Amino acid sequence: MNSADLGRRVGVPSTALFTDQYELTMVQAALKAGTAGRRSVFEAFTRRLPEGRRYGVVAGTGRVLDAVENFHFDEEMLGFLRDQSIVDGPTLDYLADYRFGGDIWGYPEGEVYFPGSPVLRVEGSFAECVLLETVILSILNHDSAIAAAASRMSAAAGGRGLIEMGARRTHELSAVASARAAYIGGFDTTSDLAAGFRYNIPTVGTSAHAFTLLHDSERDAFRAQVDSLGRGTTLLVDTYDVTAAVRTAVEIAGPELGAVRIDSGDLLLVAHRVRQQLDELGATETKIVVTSDLDEYAIASLAAAPVDAYGVGTQLVTGSGHPTCSMVYKLVARAESADPADELRPVAKKSMGAKTSKGGRKWAARRLDEEGVAEAEVIGTGPVPDELAGRQLLVELVRGGEVVAREPLDAARERHMAARAGLPLSAMQLSRGEAVIPTEYV
Incomplete structure (x- = not known):
């Protein structure tokens, strides 16, 4: 595919400061504690759809890939962080060499999603993954809402x-x-x-x-x-x-x-x-x-x-x-070290109220009825049931820090039309209602 097929990615500035300060201060503290390198899994999802909406639409994935690829700190940025005493010297050294080297999986752009759907899964060290939180959410929340x-x-x-x-x-x-x-x-x-x-x-x-x-x-x-x-x-x-x-x-x-x-x-x-x-x-x-x-x-x-x-x-x-989808980016699993052989352990927020989340590195599949119409969004952390193996939704987007899934914008547009056509007819109703299919955890 040539650049005209994929869109002109010209003049793209660094995205490293499109972030909240606490992403950097968490990295500083984790570096000092020796936990910054722990293998981690973050997931972007929404706990609920905007009021009255029957389904969500994944958009912004292509822009996320550009943002990840261009997330690096130049000398001027590092000087700003130093002059403002935002992070210490060892953290500045870490940021100076930062390039995301992990893996990203996600729903392909244009796909529909529902409450709990793991729209994006980011895997790598804690430090390299947590730094991407704000820019990923900024893009996904805006573009998916539009x-x-x-x-x-x-x-x-x-x-x-x-x-x-x-x-x-x-x-x-x-x-x-x-x-x-x-x-x-x-x-x-x-x-x-x-x-x-x-x-x-x-x-x-x-x-x-x-x-x-x-x-x-x-x-x-x-x-x-x-x-x-x-x-x-x-x-x-x-x-x-x-x-x-x-x-x-x-x-x-x-x-x-x-x-x-x-x-x-x-x-x-x-x-x-x-x-x-x-x-x-x-x-x-x-x-x-x-x-x-x-x-x-x-x-x-x-x-x-x-x-x-x-x-x-x-x-x-x-x-x-509804100018936002209220997507969040949560740590759902982590290991005790950076060793790939070290077992990932599910983690999740357990506080009272509606902000709890489900731990574990998740897969997602869409179950269809006898007529081929979607009837449930199925999400799990264990083995994928045989009957759902061919219906899995997450695709590989980044492998070892390299983008592997760029596609023409028309592909995302066509995918959305097909995904929407596969929903129950009630998805097209403009009257207020709940998600058109339930989310089931297995």
Whole structure:
């Protein structure tokens, strides 16, 4: 595969300071105690899905691999840590030579997950694994939240086009990550050129209301756009009077007009009126694109409208009410030494309340019913039952510090569509409910 297949990984800075201070102070204390080298297993998972969600979507795995590969401390970073007295000299020496040399397994990107699913498993020494906690969670929590919202919107759209256009509603770097996650979740295009450049996501865009207001008349604006971009362009028709704008648009572009965009008003009513008008004017192939602060519920409400594509911004890049998946990264097993032959011992937090976790290095498999539909997420620490051996979910991502599982973004997108199709139909319901399949521990 060439770089165009996998996305442009250019100008990627070190990710070593995308972390919390206590990751470094734990390493310092463990080095002094002689426990930093103990062989350890960490797992990223969520104890519950966001309220009302039926399934989660794994997204950000490719970005995690980049982050792990670029996690190293340069002289300027080490100088900052030294000047601020954040860690001591021996710890600085350890960090100066740091490169992750362990193994990572995880659910492949685009796969669905449920409460307790070991979405990512990181194995190595305690010190090298714990340093990655914050950056891994930062990526997985953000990208998986966006992908889950995108998946719900994709299901609600029922095959109609989806345009990601949230760049102006979030941090500029989050916008690029959001476009990537949205593409995995089922969106078709993005308005963000940085996302198109880095991840080869198809980009779209024509004009805003400002372009119409710039000209002396709406006719002049439409003429300028058609002259520049061709008859197949999309004209924004709600700056003044929609009916007059549609008539003018067809007069200028002819029945070959690509699309009209509606960005305000009662979208259901206006879309029906515009479709009727376009047909009467002979523009029967002209598409209708609607925007205006849409979410999955608004998209579902437009199912009966003659809409061809939806543009979604704010609600998508904020996770449609759930901007995080609440994933955690916990030590689940460790040995007494760095010796690979030393037995791993399960460990887990046992405090009161909802923050308990289950110890042990885990496998996960999805059990299917007689019709091939998912019926349970099965998680265990012992031998894998024969009937589930072919249904295991974790795949090898990093071996001995080397990434072994990069793939084109389209592969994750296709995987998600297949995984979602394999869930019970109730997974597509937008009404509040529990996880669509239970999690079983064996």
